[in-house]
Amino acid sequence: MSLKVIMPQMGESVAEGTILKWLVQEGERVAKDQSLVEISTDKIDTEVPSPVTGILQKILHSADETVPVGTVIAEINELTGEVTEEVAVEVKTPVTQSARPAQVTARIVEEEGEGEKRYSPLVRKLAREYGVNLQVVKGTGAGGRITKQDLSGYIEGVQKLKIPSGPEVEEVIPLTPIRRIIAERMVQSIKAAPHVTTTFEVDMTVIAKYREMNKDTMQKSQGVHLTYLPFIIMATASALRENPVLNSSWSDSGIIIKKYINIGIAVSLEDGLIVPVIRKADSMNLIELARESQLLAQKARDKRLKPEDVHDSTFTITNYGIAGSLFGTPIIMPPHAAILGIGAINKRPVIINDAIAIRQMAYLSLSFDHRIIDGAQADRFLSKIKNTLEEWGSKSEKVPVTESGFGGVW
């Protein structure tokens, strides 16, 4: 029986591992629990033990390759010991027959590869970073492949010679871990979830007035700077409660509806973006939301966020309006079902009762996973947010004062 060996999951937060060295070669026998291969991540070295006793049939990823967790890296033919000679003989003929064409194809691939040599992703990346023409590097790996060691040796050699290079017209900025994670998540999201974006125009005039009236008092009494964001978080939390399908995740066995509403707020950093989470946002009042969102944003900018500050969000809000953008088509953050984008709030002429009025307007855009959510559901959700914001105060009235300062608004 053929068994697949996969790149192990070494931790919840680790997405990939690099193969350092195969300790067993193709065709060799391996005992159960014997180390097969050395693996490395950014901080941890480990080895993968063989799940069974058998013959290492095929190595699918060679040394220096970095592959995602869960990737099949080798195949082992299990020796059960219970297979009788007879059975083995019986299956022998068909096996060799089917094996032959496979060998031929493998050879064809190799021959095609002669002209344009194949390199591991790591080697390609290093070559790019150091501007090395791989044609001139001598390979010592299997079939003359260039290994990382070959390339490092070559680069070190070149650097010792200190050959002056041509004028620099390009610069490679090394990928930071955060950049890598963002890249992976974005690609993963756009590949898996069919994105649709719908946009509503929202009249924020009432909110603007309310904010104008209350911001000084709140600054003084509560020490919080009241922005538009907490209003929108509050309206979103309420709309999520009414439309739980927006607060969900796709899985092949079914749509997972989250019973808790944890809203992630995208905060842009010098290098990249991080999404700290406001837990149980639906149970918080305006002041609490204002305080929490400010605190998290500050922590993010100061790089003081703890792992628990960014876990378990169920929905995202991104406020690109701050930078002046009118509306966007944000990418959903996995494993969420949707993301709300807030556009810039500007005074615009609008028509009310056939008269032109000056109102504070904003576009709110919702990108949603069309596997989970249909257009009508998305629009119902977004129009609920719109109504809450436009009718602010008509239902919520003045913020009632309680012992803790302010009570719930709804």
Place this chain on the structure above:
Amino acid sequence: MKKCLLLNPGLVEYGSAWDLQKRLFHERSIGMVSDTLILLQHPPTYTLGRRSLPVQPVLDDNCGNRIPIYRVDRGGGATYHGPGQVVAYPILGLRSYTLDYYNYLRLLEDVIILTLSDFNIISERVDGFTGVWVDGKKIGSIGIRIIRGITMHGLSLNVNNDLTPFRKIIPCNIHGVEMTSMTQISGNTLNMKEVEMSLVNNFSKVFDIEVSQIHVDNEYPNDVK
């Protein structure tokens, strides 16, 4: 409560400490010893992890560099060890504490953070960069190896050590990183024994483990049984 032995042999040359680690690692793997924490200091040494960037200036060995360099079997990039730096190598059966290898890194960070706070130094994690940081400078580094659930290598914390040798390398593969030490932050030289005691206390707290020291002479590893 789980028990852990403490070895505190003082200043030990990197190579013999590595041998000791490998031996204890092997013995822990076959269940001959219990979990063990090795706490020591090294003479000036550079070590390169398996992930060290291929071209590191430290390899420029014709510039009269007297500091020995070891290529070691741990994760992480290059680092420097020297007198005045506390180094801890926990040889643990990790499964009793966590199944998540990365959570182990976080626990080691907690040990450093708590130790620093015992000396009134506020430190933090930086998302995506394992280790412990004070005001954007790195004070504690981590690099480990885990095989079949047994750990080796571990953490280093800069206490009174000279920081200049770090400038010759790219510590932990982070370009432009600046290292700092407890002395540099607090402005005075600290008692190494006190820092070590605090670290052991916090190790025992974080891993919920009872640490008992066994005394050995400096002439080990022969004396360690």
